Structures are given as structure tokens and as C-alpha cells.
Amino acid sequence: MGKDTSARSDAALSVGIKAGLQAPERGTTPAANGIAGTEASKPERQANLWSDVWIELRRNPLFFISAVFVLLMLAIAIAPQLFTSADPRDCSLTNSLVRPSAQHWFGFDLQGCDYYARVMYGARASIAVGLSVTAASALIAVIGGALAGYYGGLIDGLIARITDVVLAIPLFLGGIVILSALGRQSRGIVTVTIALTALYWPTMLRLMRSSVLSAKEQDYVTAARALGATDLRILMSHILPNAIAPVIVYATIAVGIIIAVEATLSYLGIGLQLPAISWGLMISDAQDRLLQAPHLLLFPGLFLSITVFAFILMGDALRDALDPKLR
Amino acid sequence: MSSDRRDAPRAGREPLLRVEGLVKHFPLTRGIVFKRQIGSVRAVDGIDFQLHRGETLGLVGESGCGKSTVARTLLRLEEPTAGRAIYKGNDIFTLRPSELRALRREIQIVFQDPYASLNPRMTVGDIVSEPWEIHSGIVPKAERPKRLADLLERVGLNPDDRNRYPHQFSGGQRQRIGIARALALNPEVIICDEPVSALDVSVQAQVVNLLEEVQAAFGLAYIFIAHDLSVVRHIADRVAVMYLGRIVEIGDEQDIYERPTHPYTQALLSAVPIPDPDASAFRERILLEGDIPDPADPPSGCHFRTRCWKAEALCAERYPELVDRFNHGHPSSCHFAEPRRVVSERLAP
Amino acid sequence: MTDVKDHALPTPGSGGAGHLLEVEDLHVEFRTRRGVVHAVNGISYTLDERETLAILGESGSGKSVSAQAVMGIIDSPPGFVTQGAVRFQGRDLLQMPERERRAIRGQRIAMVFQDALTALNPVFSVGWQIGEPYRVHHGVSRAQARRKAVEMMERVRIPSALQRVDDYPHQFSGGMRQRVMIAMALALDPDILIADEPTTALDVTIQAQVMELLADLQAETGMGLILITHDLGVVADAADRVAVMYAGRIVETGPVRAIYHNPAHPYTHGLMGSIPRLDQKGERLNPIKGSPPNLMRIPPGCPFHPRCPYARAVCAEDLPPLYEVGHGQRSACHFFQEVIDEQRP
Numbered sequence A: 001m002g003k004d005t006s007a008r009s010d011a012a013l014s015v016g017i018k019a020g021l022q023a024p025e026r027g028t029t030p031a032a033n034g035i036a037g038t039e040a041s042k043p044e045r046q047a048n049l050w051s052d053v054w055i056e057l058r059r060n061p062l063f064f065i066s067a068v069f070v071l072l073m074l075a076i077a078i079a080p081q082l083f084t085s086a087d088p089r090d091c092s093l094t095n096s097l098v099r100p101s102a103q104h105w106f107g108f109d110l111q112g113c114d115y116y117a118r119v120m121y122g123a124r125a126s127i128a129v130g131l132s133v134t135a136a137s138a139l140i141a142v143i144g145g146a147l148a149g150y151y152g153g154l155i156d157g158l159i160a161r162i163t164d165v166v167l168a169i170p171l172f173l174g175g176i177v178i179l180s181a182l183g184r185q186s187r188g189i190v191t192v193t194i195a196l197t198a199l200y201w202p203t204m205l206r207l208m209r210s211s212v213l214s215a216k217e218q219d220y221v222t223a224a225r226a227l228g229a230t231d232l233r234i235l236m237s238h239i240l241p242n243a244i245a246p247v248i249v250y251a252t253i254a255v256g257i258i259i260a261v262e263a264t265l266s267y268l269g270i271g272l273q274l275p276a277i278s279w280g281l282m283i284s285d286a287q288d289r290l291l292q293a294p295h296l297l298l299f300p301g302l303f304l305s306i307t308v309f310a311f312i313l314m315g316d317a318l319r320d321a322l323d324p325k326l327r
Numbered sequence B: 001m002s003s004d005r006r007d008a009p010r011a012g013r014e015p016l017l018r019v020e021g022l023v024k025h026f027p028l029t030r031g032i033v034f035k036r037q038i039g040s041v042r043a044v045d046g047i048d049f050q051l052h053r054g055e056t057l058g059l060v061g062e063s064g065c066g067k068s069t070v071a072r073t074l075l076r077l078e079e080p081t082a083g084r085a086i087y088k089g090n091d092i093f094t095l096r097p098s099e100l101r102a103l104r105r106e107i108q109i110v111f112q113d114p115y116a117s118l119n120p121r122m123t124v125g126d127i128v129s130e131p132w133e134i135h136s137g138i139v140p141k142a143e144r145p146k147r148l149a150d151l152l153e154r155v156g157l158n159p160d161d162r163n164r165y166p167h168q169f170s171g172g173q174r175q176r177i178g179i180a181r182a183l184a185l186n187p188e189v190i191i192c193d194e195p196v197s198a199l200d201v202s203v204q205a206q207v208v209n210l211l212e213e214v215q216a217a218f219g220l221a222y223i224f225i226a227h228d229l230s231v232v233r234h235i236a237d238r239v240a241v242m243y244l245g246r247i248v249e250i251g252d253e254q255d256i257y258e259r260p261t262h263p264y265t266q267a268l269l270s271a272v273p274i275p276d277p278d279a280s281a282f283r284e285r286i287l288l289e290g291d292i293p294d295p296a297d298p299p300s301g302c303h304f305r306t307r308c309w310k311a312e313a314l315c316a317e318r319y320p321e322l323v324d325r326f327n328h329g330h331p332s333s334c335h336f337a338e339p340r341r342v343v344s345e346r347l348a349p
Numbered sequence C: 001m002t003d004v005k006d007h008a009l010p011t012p013g014s015g016g017a018g019h020l021l022e023v024e025d026l027h028v029e030f031r032t033r034r035g036v037v038h039a040v041n042g043i044s045y046t047l048d049e050r051e052t053l054a055i056l057g058e059s060g061s062g063k064s065v066s067a068q069a070v071m072g073i074i075d076s077p078p079g080f081v082t083q084g085a086v087r088f089q090g091r092d093l094l095q096m097p098e099r100e101r102r103a104i105r106g107q108r109i110a111m112v113f114q115d116a117l118t119a120l121n122p123v124f125s126v127g128w129q130i131g132e133p134y135r136v137h138h139g140v141s142r143a144q145a146r147r148k149a150v151e152m153m154e155r156v157r158i159p160s161a162l163q164r165v166d167d168y169p170h171q172f173s174g175g176m177r178q179r180v181m182i183a184m185a186l187a188l189d190p191d192i193l194i195a196d197e198p199t200t201a202l203d204v205t206i207q208a209q210v211m212e213l214l215a216d217l218q219a220e221t222g223m224g225l226i227l228i229t230h231d232l233g234v235v236a237d238a239a240d241r242v243a244v245m246y247a248g249r250i251v252e253t254g255p256v257r258a259i260y261h262n263p264a265h266p267y268t269h270g271l272m273g274s275i276p277r278l279d280q281k282g283e284r285l286n287p288i289k290g291s292p293p294n295l296m297r298i299p300p301g302c303p304f305h306p307r308c309p310y311a312r313a314v315c316a317e318d319l320p321p322l323y324e325v326g327h328g329q330r331s332a333c334h335f336f337q338e339v340i341d342e343q344r345p
Helices: A015-021 A030-037 A049-059 A060-079 A117-152 A153-168 A172-183 A189-216 A219-227 A230-245 A245-267 A279-289 A295-325 B065-076 B097-104 B123-132 B141-153 B159-163 B171-185 B200-220 B229-235 B253-258 B263-271 B313-318 C062-069 C098-104 C124-139 C142-155 C174-186 C202-223 C232-238 C256-261 C264-273 C336-341
Strands: B016-030 B034-051 B056-060 B083-087 B107-108 B189-193 B221-226 B238-242 B246-252 C021-032 C035-047 C050-057 C077-090 C109-112 C190-196 C226-229 C239-247 C248-255 C325-326 C329-331
Touching: A015 C190, A049 A060, A049 A295, A060 A117, A060 A295, A117 A153, A117 A189, A117 A230, A117 A245, A153 A189, A172 A189, A172 A245, A189 A245, A189 C050, A219 A230, A219 B107, A219 B123, A219 B171, A219 B200, A230 A245, A245 A295, A279 A295, B016 B065, B034 B065, B034 B238, B034 B246, B056 B065, B056 B229, B065 B189, B065 B221, B083 C035, B097 B107, B107 B171, B123 B141, B123 B159, B123 B171, B141 B159, B141 B171, B189 C226, B200 B229, B200 C264, B221 B229, B229 C174, B238 B253, B238 B263, B238 C226, B246 B253, B246 B263, B263 C202, C021 C062, C035 C050, C035 C062, C035 C248, C050 C062, C050 C232, C062 C077, C062 C109, C062 C190, C062 C226, C109 C174, C124 C142, C124 C174, C142 C174, C174 C202, C190 C202, C202 C232, C226 C232, C232 C256, C239 C256, C239 C264, C248 C256, C248 C264, C325 C336
Parallel strands: B056 B221, B056 B238, B107 B189, B189 B221, C050 C226, C050 C239, C109 C190, C190 C226
Antiparallel strands: B016 B034, B016 B083, B238 B246, C021 C035, C021 C077, C239 C248, C248 C329, C325 C329
16 A cells, blocks of 8 residues: 555654554544543633643743743843933943942943943844844745745745855855945944845745645645635645744744844944944953953843843743644 | 446436546656656556446555546646546536636545644634635625534534644544535535545444445535445445556446456455455455556556466557456456456355 | 573473463553553463464554563653563563563564564665674674575565665565565564564555465464454454454454454454445444543543443443453453344344
């Protein structure tokens, strides 16, 4: 018969059970049985697949830790006024390089600005860039990947080749070149976002494309075609919801990566410029005075690391929660 | 082309579906940027059959014979390489997109794999109602909940389960959902593509019974594709046996199971194990040598000759047309067709 | 590694009261985050030389897990053999040190799996895969091992064995790959061969070839064969005795003709009545209602009682032992006599 025993991973059970029970192949999984076996239908909790993901996430302590930090950083980015009443630009040279104290937790920087306030306000630039680049790249990736994967042929060929070319450009070098070319004056949050987006979308597009390719082969898509569904309906109702999970995981991690990239570019002087407040810029300024005023490096560095780490951790937790559900 | 008495038992009644010379070749290409064709997989290599209202035509064969490709081509999920399929007077393969949409309401399909045939992120209710959203004129919105409940009950499911997700159901129940979806638009023909092969033995019977009930209730015609000859015998009125892309024998259920004339059919029947320890003592076993040939490079003349004990020079030279040469009562694609009872009647317990 | 066989085990003898393989009260469970899956719940069976025992069951019955427990290849964690004995020629495999068990596994007891494509290593030639265990166990040269591989391939009737010994698994068809697996299993001349769904993924004409091959090989070597399957037809053809499994227990066992012609358990009886037959066009199939139980929550008493047309109150409370029905047939049903009586015309 040559039946295709492709991996239909069983939702809730581990490898040992799969080997033993051969359940997915031949019809009745114990998980499904549990509900089917209780034939007298007592009202079962309605399990939405996303709520299943949520339950999995709730079990994972790392998710909570990372979520707390992510939310915290988001709050700081959105409304730094809530965290500090000081004005980051209210600088007075008399306070230059003053160490942290009880009234001014992070001390002062070279210009005499309240460092705590600067770190708080600096969150905004970094996180804004991180989120926008990821969102824009994801948009391009989802649309492009879906079209390439679904239609194949010429469209796929075209998109795939463009993707390959852009993918070959190293992120940092490319970023440096683009931003240098744009000139000092125009390097604001928007420009940096555009520059990074232009280089970052290929990886996500490839991910989406391969996800779509495998979703496309599923019988339920064939069933929809056999019913006469339009391509749009098939893409929106059948393919997208089932293909997007890996992209979501990757995007979450990508936010962290982009934040780090932006900080690095600003550190190198290629990214955001003064008078913008950015952790990368602050770290750049701090390096010359490392021995005199270590607090200048410590605080933005700490916040940067925590933020990046939190996003990456959350992406990990999402992947673990989604994985068994990625059928 | 076959013109055979046995292929139209209900004499005088026009067949619902008439397939003529259906061919589907899949090109084999080489090269990444510039592809050139170096050959083709001849999945379906010229078949003819008819389907009448309310009857079940079984399409049997082993892997690679092309039976699933036939299903996909009839539904125009693949475009045929050649041939016609006349349904209610129109050739399916030449329909315009709008007419094709209308056709989709009348010919539906049930799939083999209960796990892959339902979108895991849609509720059962949405899955079964989707046909009504695609063809919005058929059932007005207000009536849909009631129709949904009726349909779910009809296939043996609890209407309260409409908000559940497929993974909460067993394999047999998922097949029922698939059947409900296929019934939603009140089709005339349902193509069942190995609908019970992936189910446990004790569940297969439930689904087979359901298919029979539904057929009787709605006057449906089935094309029942399967490799399990026992199930096909149970449900089919007529049977077509396929080998390497061609139909080698076609006839009534009794013709095929009690008086097969083609060597492949005979070998196939003799190979099917019967769940009765005594039956094997009374059966003759025909064991075929070798493997099924490559569909990209089938043998010349009769495709089966490389494994056939009757093969002679003629078989390599001339393809045996699917006709009733010796008045056996049903057509067979063999120069030396001869009836042979391979399956003895069931012994009394 | 030299041949451990002669040092570790008594010379195999035949006859006497000892069975070749004796499984006693085997329990296997899988501990997962969501609960404990009771895959095998106390099964016992025996196997003698030249005998074919079929373990018949559907998915979730525990048939494959029990075979893996005999072979000792259950992933642990999460799987654990919590109770029971597996005696090969009198010695309990579960109590043996791993080193000795490994000498037996693969050499004296061999296993053939369902899907040859995934069971064979795609990066090694079939000749290597067949010959290497032989070379290691017998300490022979590579050339000798290769000759042995060709010999085995010819024994399993793979055409052009000499030319194909260096081919890779993907170059063979499904039926041929299955033969390669059988060749691998038999290269060390085992006493027992366990075939786990050997024909499920094969076409029916190929299936017939493979089953015929197994029967011939068994007649040649005198080995015991455990056939694990859900296919009632294959069992009827090949088996001497049958053990029917449901929810991790053996619910009926006996000679093959008794099981098929006089089933004494409602599940067996239900199965027989629910399958379509090649030799008869029936009127209507009689399915068993309901579905198999969730192995994490097996109902108390008899696991089949929720689906059983003969069930009474006692069935939900008392787990039926295997009652003697007679002539080597045993049934785990309190009312087995009724089941038998109802079949008499």
C-alpha cells in the first residue's frame, strides 16, 4: 500500500507513548479517547487551540518571568513619566558624573543629566525600533511567504530569489552601509527602522514560506478547494492560522535581537544620534570613562540585557507551548 | 473505448457520470532554474467508466495504480492531460470557473486521513458550515444553525459538539465530521477516497454503515476508492480494478469476486487474507513475482505482463483493450481472459 | 566483542516443560505530565519453538508496547516495566544485567518493524546493515560479513542480491525493504522473531509474499514467531494460537480456530461480526459501539464493559480473570458461557 506514515505528532503525549501505542496512525489517540470515551456528554470545557497554548504557557515559570520583564519594559517605554518625575534633558554640569545616591538612583552622566531618567526614556527608542522592525518585517514576511508558498511557480521563483539576495547581505554590514549612506542628519528612529526592516525580513519570509508549503499539502486545504473556496478564503482561513505559529515564535525572539542590533548600531555611531536618548548611545558614551564612572555603563547595559533576554525567553516559552500544537 | 453491456446494468438509464479516455501524466523535470521535461509519471493512462445514480462503483488497486489521481482529476484538483468526463451532459474538464463552482456542489469528496482532513484551528461547526459560506445562496444564514444540528445528528454526532475542535474527537468521529461536510451541499456524487483505511477495525464498520445509510437516505452515488477488497465487496455494486494507471477489469460485484477473468484480479483476490483459518485451506494461492513496475516507464503492451503467468509475445506487442472478448459477461483487459473462481464461497459456520 | 552467547546462557534445549518464551504478569506504564498511561496491565503468554503466536489488537491495546517490553527497548523514562517477568529459556530477561540482555536482544530474539523505511538507516547500505551485527557477534571479517549479507538477501528472495548488496534502503521498494529487515533480523539465527505489524504498510500482493516468506523461513529454522497485528485475515492465515488484547490486557487466548469459530469473549465476538468478508457480500456490518478507553482512565472492572452487550453490574466491579473455556482456550469474561451459547445455531 505504501501508506505515508508521516509524523503526525500526538498532541499531549511523549515519544515513548507514540512508539508504544501507534495511536496517531490508526485512529484513536488516548487524548482524543478521553473525551470520546466519556460518551455520555457531560459538558466539556471548550478548548480553543489558542487557549490550549495559554494553558501550556501558564505552566511554564520562565514565561511568567519573561512576561513580567517584557511588560515592565513596555510600560517604561510607553510612559516613562510614570517611573520618573525627572526630566532627562534637564542637565546641569555641576552634577557631572555624580555617583548614584538615594535621591538619584542611577547618578548623573557626563552632561549632568539624571541618569535614571535617561535610562527610562532610553527604553522608548530601543523598544520602538525593536517592535517596529519586527512588525514590519513580519508583515512583509507573512504576505510574501504566503504568496510564494501557496502559488509556487513564477511568483515563488521571483520572491525566493529576491529573498536569497537580501539574505546574503550581512545584517550589520548592510545596516552600517545603508545608514552611513543616509547621512548623519536623517538617522532617526524611522530611518533606522526602515534600514533594519529592509535587511531583516528574508529569514522570516523563508520561515513562513516553508510553513505554508507544508500547510498547503494538508487534506483540509484540498477539501476547501474541492468545496470551491477561493484562494483568498483558503489563505486566510486555512493556511494562515496554521502556518503562522513558527513566525510568531521567531518574531518574539526577533524583537530582542533587533533591540540588541539597534543598540550596537547606536553604539557604533551609525544608528540613532544625539539628542536622541538610546541605551546604545549611552553605552557608547560610557566606555571612555569606565573606571571613573562605571555606573554609566552598568545601568543601560543591565536594562538592555534584561530586555533582550526577556524577549528571547518569551519566544522560547511560546515555542514550547506551541510545539505540540503545531500539528 | 468500452461499450459493454456489463458497464451499464441499468439499461436505458443515462449514466450520471461518464468518463472517457481519462489520462493524467505528471511531468518529471530536471533543473532548477530552467526545467526541462525528461519523462512523465503516467499515473492515469486512459480509463473509461460510468457511474449511475444511486450506485456505488468501487475502484480498487494497489499503491501506484492511480486511483487517487482519478479522484483528484475528476474534481479538477488536478487538470487532466486528456480525456472527457461527462456529468449531466457537460464535460467537467471544459467548464468555466463559474460553472465549475456550481459543479462543486454536486460532486464532493471524503478523505482518507481523519487527522489531516479537518482544519485543526476551526471548530467542527465552522468546518461543516463552511460550504454554506462558500456557496452563499444555498442555505440562508438564519437556517444554518438548524441545518448544522440536523447534519451532525444525521452522522451520529452530538449537535452540542459544534464548538469543539477536531483534536477532541476520535478518528471515527472525525470521519463522520468529514462526511457531514461532504453532505452539506446535498451533492449527487461523493468520491470516497479510502475513507476507512486509517481507522481501527472496530470503527471501520461504524463508518461504513453510516456511508450506506446516508447513501440510501439521499440517493447518492459513490465512487468508493479503496485497497481493501473486503470492504469494497461489502459496499459496492460494481467494481473496477486498476493496475498501473489503467482499468484491467470492470463489472458487477459478483462478476469480479466470483468470476474474475483478468489474471491480476485473480492474483489480487487470492492474496487477500480471509479472517477464517479454514478458508485458507480451501483457497488457491496465486503468488505474484516481483514488484509493481515504475509508472514512469511501464511495460509495453499489457502493463501487467511482467508479473503474469499467462504472458506471451502478443502481450508485449499489443495492448489488450478493455472489452468482453469471449462473452464472459463483463469486460477485461487481457488477451487470454478466463474466469477462475479464486474466492470460494464462505463456509458455513 | 566476542560471542557472548556461549558463556551467558545454557545451551538451548527443546522439549520438556520449559517454553521458549514465557511472559508472566507483565505491566508497563508511561508516566507523563498529564498522568500515567497504563499501556500493559498484566499479560501472560507463552511461545514454543516452531509456533506462531498472534497478538491481535487495535490501536491502544498495548500489543506493540508488550513486544517492546520483551525486547527491552522501551524508552525509559517515560516508560517503566513495573511488574512481571519475561523468561527466555527459563531466565528472566527483566532481572538480567543489561549486558547479558543485550546479548540476547537482537541475537536470540529479533524484531521486525512496521515501517521499513524509517526502521532502516538511510545512510548505510543494506549489505552493511545486514552484515554488521553478524560481524560483531561472530567476530568475522568484513568480507565474510558481506558474504553472509548476500546469503541472507538470497534467502529472503531479493532478486539480484549480489548486485544489490551495496544499495541503500531508499533504492528498494516497500516490500523489498521489509525483506531486508527480515534478513537483518535472521542473520544471527534467532530463536524468536517478533514481527510488529510487518505487513500493514504493504500492498496486499506484497503482503502475501512477505507472509509466505516468513512461514517458509519459520519452517526452515524452527524459530518461534510472535506476530503483532490488527489484521484478522493475516492472523487467520498465519497463526497457531492467538492472544486478543484490549486496553492492555489479554481478553481471550486460544488456538486460532477456536478463537475464530467460537469466540468466547464479547470483544472478539464483536470484532468477528464487524468486519466485511471477501467471500461474502453481507447485509450489514455489526460494529462494536463506542470507542476504546483512554489508557489514563481505564474503567474499573472489565475494561470492555462500557461497550459490551453482555455487561451486567458485576462487570463494572470485578476484573475478570482468564477463565478456562476448554481445549486451550481462555476468556476474560464473567459470562463467557453465554457468549458461546448464543452462537450455537
